[in-house]
Amino acid sequence: MRLVLDNADLYLAGMATTVALTLLSFSAALVIGTVVAAFRVSPVPPLRTAGTLWVETVRNTPLTVLMVLFFFGFTKLGIQYSAFTSAVIVLSAYTSTFVAETVRSGINSVAKGQAEAARSLGLTFPQVLVRVILPQAFRTVVAPLGSVFIALIKNSSIASVISVVDLTEVADRLNNDTARPVAVFLGAGMAYLLLTLPSGFLVGVLERRVAIKR
Amino acid sequence: MTAPMLADALGPRARRRMRLISVVAAAAIAGLVLAAVRRLADTGQLDAARWEPLTQGAVIRFLLGGLLATLRVASLAMVLAMAIGMVLAFGRLARNPVVRVVTGAYVEFFRGFPLLLLVLFSGLALPKYGVDVAVFWYVVLALVVYNSAILAEIFRAGILSLDKGQTEAAHALGFSYWQAMLIVVVPQAARRMVPAIVSQLVTLLKDTSLGFVIAYPELLRRARNTGEFFQNPLQSLFAAALLYIAVNLALSRVARRLEIRQRRRYGAGAITVAGAEDLTVTAVQSEEAAPEGPG
Structure with a gap:
């Protein structure tokens, strides 16, 4: 435990990186995921196909493979970013598929009459979706989106595979220096619990505030 | 498939417009x-x-x-994680408070842990303490510890989702606790758990790629080696990704088939568990699977 406290500054820096990775990726994933979900329910067949392809391919590839493929493979195409930016891009893409599926389930749970009423008032498809359906859909999927968020905190550890210095990488390096793996990794694990447990609690609070049960 | 939900059957003018938009979208793609x-x-x-x-x-x-x-690690880890997860689920539902607290602590602790940390821990820490086994077992251990916690939650949710009357009726017929649990409750609960379990197994299969970091020669590690040897990382990793996608899609397909059949036969809904990413997706798919069954 002393070892962890002595290196508290390293752990805190790692935690900050983990938090930054998570928040940036989740914001981007929310936007991309919502657009993909809109594609998948749109009346335009090519968009539906594109949305489905995106979700099925990215979701079924391991995150580690995506991370390595993007960082070591895409450089050959001249697509080169820093490790941190690459990690944010990959985490956003991967998480966006889960957000898309979750939002889509929310859209499907909104009563049919809502869309019918909106259409009979003369709203177009984008208007129906953005003004009537999505605001209700989001409120029903607060809890599942929270699960996606918490999974993302844990998934962000995979950024260490391309040597982003997040909590996991801090622990890995500290272990290399001190050769005290139990203390080092337990410390990192506790730090992750410090992030995931309050997040779970906040999601619960948010859910009670805004969620509609169906 | 989901389109008719948000848009009625289109009239002639809207159809023309939709064709135009389709062409533009297809051209853009x-x-x-x-x-x-x-x-x-x-x-x-x-x-x-x-x-x-x-x-x-x-x-x-x-x-x-x-x-x-990859498949060897995954299948062994799946079997062990399911067995231990089941024991943990029974532990969390036990009448003995000590058993409840201990299993509860295990589940809550390891559910919030990133799997990568567990892989590093088992691969780097255990050898220091005299554990000397093949890398294979370090990967299996990490996967089992993490997934047994998640699966325990799925099992528990499945058992709790069953109407209390089932247990009460079993007790009324003179069944003991374990008889009621194993003969009446678990077989019914199992049907509701199938989709959640399979989607967690897909996650487990994807997670075997973390064996990469402790040099277990699974698919990702070998694709990296190939890429380095032939100077073609993009192509090699692409091939690996395709293999993963093929296996996972096959697994998901089986899950969907099972789920639809279960629904048709027993009309039981699926359960969902918080904290695991893929499980939200299962919930989505089961909602859609319902109207698909013929009749």
Whole structure:
């Protein structure tokens, strides 16, 4: 435990990186995921196909493979970013598929009459979706989106595979220096619990505030 | 399939407009694909020399050997995690408070842990303490510890989702606690758990790629090796990704088939568990699977 406290500054820096990775990726994933979900329910067949392809391919590839493929493979195409930016891009893409599926389930749970009423008032498809359906859909999927968020905190550890210095990488390096793996990794694990447990609690609070049960 | 939900059958004018939008969208997507292909060609990534190694028998055998290693780790971890998860679930539902607290602490602790940390821990810490086994077992251990916690939550949710009357009726007929649990409750609960379990197994299969970090020669590690040897990381990793997608899609397909059949036969809804990413997706799919069954 002393070892962890002595290196508290390293752990805190790692935690900050983990938090930054998570928040940036989740914001981007929310936007991309919502657009993909809109594609998948749109009346335009090519968009539906594109949305489905995106979700099925990215979701079924391991995150580690995506991370390595993007960082070591895409450089050959001249697509080169820093490790941190690459990690944010990959985490956003991967998480966006889960957000898309979750939002889509929310859209499907909104009563049919809502869309019918909106259409009979003369709203177009984008208007129906953005003004009537999505605001209700989001409120029903607060809890599942929270699960996606918490999974993302844990998934962000995979950024260490391309040597982003997040909590996991801090622990890995500290272990290399001190050769005290139990203390080092337990410390990192506790730090992750410090992030995931309050997040779970906040999601619960948010859910009670805004969620509609169906 | 979901489109009719948000849009009525279209009239002639709207149909024309939709055709126009479809053509524009298709053209835009085709443009993107074309740009990607151009990029690939310009950077020489489409050269036959870079793809040719992937057609050599030795390379194919090497990669498929990696896939086999992935599947071996995954299948053993699946079986062990399910068994331990079941025990943990019973523990959390036990009448003995000590058992409840201990199993509860285990589940809550390891559920919030990133799996990668567990893999590093088992691969780097255990050898320091005199544990000396093949890398295979370190990967299995990490996967089992993490997934048994998640599966325990799925099992628990499945058992709790069953109407209390089932247990009460069983007790009224003179069944003991374990008889009621094993003969009446678990068989019914199992049907509701199937989709959640399978989607967690897909996650487990994807997670075996973390064996990469402690040099277990699974598919990802071997694809990396191939990429370094032939100077074609993009192509090798792409091949690995395709193999993963194929296996996972097959697994998901089986899950969906099972789920639809279960629903048709027993009309039981699926359960969902918080904290695991793929499980939210299961909830989505089960909602859609319902109206698909004929009749």
